[in-house]
Amino acid sequence: MVPLTVTDQINRRVAVPFPPKRIISLVPSQTELLFDLGLGERVVGVTKFCIHPAEARKTAAVVGGTKNFDFEKIETLKPDLIIGNKEENYREGIEQLAAQYPVWMSDISNLDEALDMIRRVGLITGRKEKADALAADIATSFTSLETSATSTSAAYFIWRKPYMVAAPSTFIDDLLRRAGFQNSFAHLSRYPEVTAEQLRQMAPQQILLSSEPYPFGEKHIAEFQVLCPSAQIRIVDGEMFSWYGSRLRHSAAYLRSLISAG
Structure with a gap:
């Protein structure tokens, strides 16, 4: 060779x-x-x-x-x-x-x-x-992914105990923006720990709980609803937001479905 x-x-x-x-x-x-x-x-x-x-x-x-x-x-x-x-x-x-x-x-x-x-x-x-x-x-x-750009504030959680979110300069953040979300923690580091009080203060319109790396599920929704009663809380497919290989073939359609369901 x-x-x-x-x-x-x-x-x-x-x-x-x-x-x-x-x-x-x-x-x-x-x-x-x-x-x-x-x-x-x-x-x-x-x-x-x-x-x-x-x-x-x-x-x-x-x-x-x-x-x-x-x-x-x-x-x-x-x-x-x-x-x-x-x-x-x-x-x-x-x-x-x-x-x-x-x-x-x-x-x-x-x-x-x-x-x-x-x-x-x-x-x-x-x-x-x-x-x-x-x-x-x-x-x-992704070019055909039409969104109401940065119209909805959102927090994307990747971990629990401690709470951790995806923030600026991450692949997840880029896809959030392409889906029309404004990252509520855009002022922090890439994967910061955040407190319940910080979440309350930011009051995002949507809280997205990723299926990976922490396996958030339906049982966790009530926990976040107490912290942000007015937020829409959803479990999202972490692979669609963070796998950056050929799985991206399906990500734009998935993001479109999130937008329409929002």
């Missing part, structure tokens, strides 16, 4: 054997992308959180979590490409892997960067045409 030298999304130069034959994905949404690009047979390692497609953890070895890698198992798999993400993986582990293997990293905080990632992954894996077409389809679906 002839090496293909590319720049990843954190501006590292990476020499990737082309086309790679033994790929490890350390990010669930990028694992799904690889399979949707027809690369399932080349994916030899995934994390325990790579739940899409269902067969991913059966056909590939599980190499730990997104923030705790099984280095011995990775070594036995002899990967010629590892794909990770700056936010979802941990720096020390990535640096250790990069000392031995080609490691290509994504860094995504908005839709444009997600589409760029899809195209670049297609390029380095020999699936350029398919990836370009996928990115174009996703872009078109």
Whole structure:
């Protein structure tokens, strides 16, 4: 295989054997992308959180979590490409892997960067045409997403005990804005802890409780209704807001359904 030298999304130069034959994905949404690009047979390692497609953890070895890698198992798999993400993986582990293997990293905080990632992954894996077409389809679906821009204030919760929300410079925040929501915590850091009193003071019109990473469910609605009696409180599909791979094919339609139901 002839090496293909590319720049990843954190501006590292990476020499990737082309086309790679033994790929490890350390990010669930990028694992799904690889399979949707027809690369399932080349994916030899995934994390325990790579739940899409269902067969991913059966056909590939599980190499730990997104923030705790099984280095011995990775070594036995002899990967010629590892794909990770700056936010979802941990720096020390990535640096250790990069000392031995080609490691290509994504860094995504908005839709444009997600589409760029899809195209670049297609390029380095020999699936350029398919990836370009996928990115174009996703872009078109969002272009047709008509919203009453920033008309509804919203708080998007990702965790409980302590309460944590998605705020500025996050992929979730970008999709919120595209869906016509104004983030009530836009003045804070990316994933801040917030108190019940802060939530009361902000008084968002809508409170969106994500199904992941914390599994919010119907039983939690009453808890937030006490804090913000006038807010509309909804459980939302976290994958549609935070998975930045091929699942984005469905996100614009999902966001449209939220708008119409609001």
